[in-house]
Amino acid sequence: xxxxxxxxxxxxxxxxxxxxxxxxxxxxxxxxxxxxxxxxxxxxxxxxxxxxxxxxxxxxxxxxxxxxxxxxxxxxxxxxxxxxxxxxxxxxxxxxxxx
Amino acid sequence: xxxxxxxxxxxxxxxxxxxxxxxxxxxxxxxxxxxxxxxxxxxxxxxxxxxxxxxxxxxxxxxxxxxxxxxxxxxxxxxxxxxxxxxxxxxxxxxxxxxxxxxxxxxxxxxxxxxxxxxxxxxxxxxxxxxxxxxxxxxxxxxxxxxxxxxxxxxxxxxxxxxxxxxxxxxxxxxxxxxxxxxxxxxxxxxxxxxxxxxxxxxxxxxxxxxxxxxxxxxxxxxxxxxxxxxxxxxxxxxxxxxxxxxxxxxxxxxxxxxxxxxxxxxxxxxxxxxxxxxx
Numbered sequence: 001x002x003x004x005x006x007x008x009x010x011x012x013x014x015x016x017x018x019x020x021x022x023x024x025x026x027x028x029x030x031x032x033x034x035x036x037x038x039x040x041x042x043x044x045x046x047x048x049x050x051x052x053x054x055x056x057x058x059x060x061x062x063x064x065x066x067x068x069x070x071x072x073x074x075x076x077x078x079x080x081x082x083x084x085x086x087x088x089x090x091x092x093x094x095x096x097x098x099x
Numbered sequence: 100x101x102x103x104x105x106x107x108x109x110x111x112x113x114x115x116x117x118x119x120x121x122x123x124x125x126x127x128x129x130x131x132x133x134x135x136x137x138x139x140x141x142x143x144x145x146x147x148x149x150x151x152x153x154x155x156x157x158x159x160x161x162x163x164x165x166x167x168x169x170x171x172x173x174x175x176x177x178x179x180x181x182x183x184x185x186x187x188x189x190x191x192x193x194x195x196x197x198x199x200x201x202x203x204x205x206x207x208x209x210x211x212x213x214x215x216x217x218x219x220x221x222x223x224x225x226x227x228x229x230x231x232x233x234x235x236x237x238x239x240x241x242x243x244x245x246x247x248x249x250x251x252x253x254x255x256x257x258x259x260x261x262x263x264x265x266x267x268x269x270x271x272x273x274x275x276x277x278x279x280x281x282x283x284x285x286x287x288x289x290x291x292x293x294x295x296x297x298x299x300x301x302x303x304x305x306x307x308x309x310x311x312x313x314x315x316x317x318x319x320x321x322x323x324x325x326x327x328x329x330x331x332x333x334x335x336x337x338x339x340x341x342x343x344x345x346x347x348x349x350x351x352x353x354x355x356x357x358x359x360x361x362x363x364x365x366x367x368x369x370x371x372x373x374x375x376x377x378x379x
Contacts, residue, residue: 003214006140007206009107013133015199016114022191028169029123032130035161036114039137042149050144053215055228058146059237062229065149065156066244070251072161076168077258084261089172092183 006047013040027079027089031072038068102143110136127165134158145217147225292318305330312337 013036020033042061049057083089113132120126138153182188220228233241268276280286292315295302304323306314314332323329 003211004207004209005103005107006144007209007211008203009103009110009140011202011206012111012199013114015195015202016111016118018198019191019195020118022195023118023188026123028165028172029117029120029126032117032126032165035157036117036130036133039134039157042153043137043140046141046144046146046149049146050217051211051214053217053220055217055220055225055232056236058149058225058229059232061146061149062152062233063237063240063244065152067247069156069161070247072164073251073255074258076164077255080168080171081258083172 003047003051007044010040010044010047013037013043025090025092027082027091028076030091031075031079035068035072038064100143102139106136106139123169124166127162127169130165131158131162134162145221145225148229294318294320304328305332308332308337 017033017035017037017040020036021030024030024033042064045057045061045064047057049055049061079089082094086093088094110133113129113136116129117126117133120129134153134157138150138158141147141153142150217225222228277286277288281288292307293302294307295305295318304319306316306329307318309315319329
């Protein structure tokens with residue numbers, strides 16, 4: 001089948017992830033929405049790999065997964081540290097640098 | 100093809116659920132649905148290796164890490180409804196819709212032509228093909244990845260590490276502290292009363308009854324109390340208890356099901372628990 005439906009699905013998922021990052025307040029859910037965006041871009045990469053008939057897109061998706069894993073590890077550690085000191089996982093509570 | 104049309108509505112719905120789920124745990128489970136759906140789509144698109152990696156790394160490791168942190172942070176760390184910036188949500192949804200429409204229209208306009216397909220690239224297997232690329236063309240990126248992973252692991256360890264500021268309390272210290280509390284404040288020296296009435300109920304969530312029929316507040320866990328899952332001692336149990344009193348004395352304290360005489364004892368029928376829910 002043509003690659004377009006996959007790309008449209010990827011675009012929809014990316015948009016939903018985007019809106020989630022903008023609207024959700026819980027830092028962990030925001031993180032999940034970032035993961036959703038990364039996954040959506042992975043789908044586009046895999047689709048392009050199939051459309052172009054070479055494996056470069058799949059390698060790129062693999063690298064995105066590795067980077068996402070590293071990002072999640074560090075991000076969740078930061079969320080844990082903030083939660084320890086402020087007893088809150090809300091992104092709006094960590095606003096001390098504003099003042 | 101069939102897989103795509105079955106999975107894509109499920110995935111979009113699950114992703115939308117991510118936006119509207121009140122509890123973070125539900126959001127994590129919905130994200131798992133999206134990720135498993137994506138892995139099947141990878142399989143459909145001739146990427147068996149990425150299918151496996153998606154299941155193992157994303158659904159298995161990353162999402163479990165998410166759930167683990169959620170449990171550490173507290174399951175009820177839900178979002179508040181009050182907006183910090185007025186109208187932020189509405190604007191975010193508007194901008195998001197606009198962005199989505201632009202993206203979908205743009206992608207829909209692009210003529211991709213007939214897909215070449217990976218039959219030739221996957222001729223001697225998907226995994227050997229990927230390995231060939233990974234260790235020749237992308238070998239430097241691959242090496243950089245290892246540095247990135249090491250840095251992330253060390254960073255997580257540094258961030259999660261906590262230096263102990265006070266010395267660790269030993270059993271002797273705790274005993275001495277108890278004796279001090281008894282001497283200064285008259286705190287009860289012995290162990291706390293155990294929960295449960297006649298062991299008829301799931302005993303940890305039912306407060307024990309004192310001899311005069313009042314529920315012993317210290318017999319149930321503080322955590323259960325704040326969660327609002329503490330059940331009152333059933334009325335007929337108390338009546339049974341008081342009926343066996345040979346002088347027929349009524350319990351002097353407030354008993355279950357009698358909200359009028361309940362002052363600060365909150366775990367009775369109909370009386371609101373601290374979080375506003377009824378305990379029954």
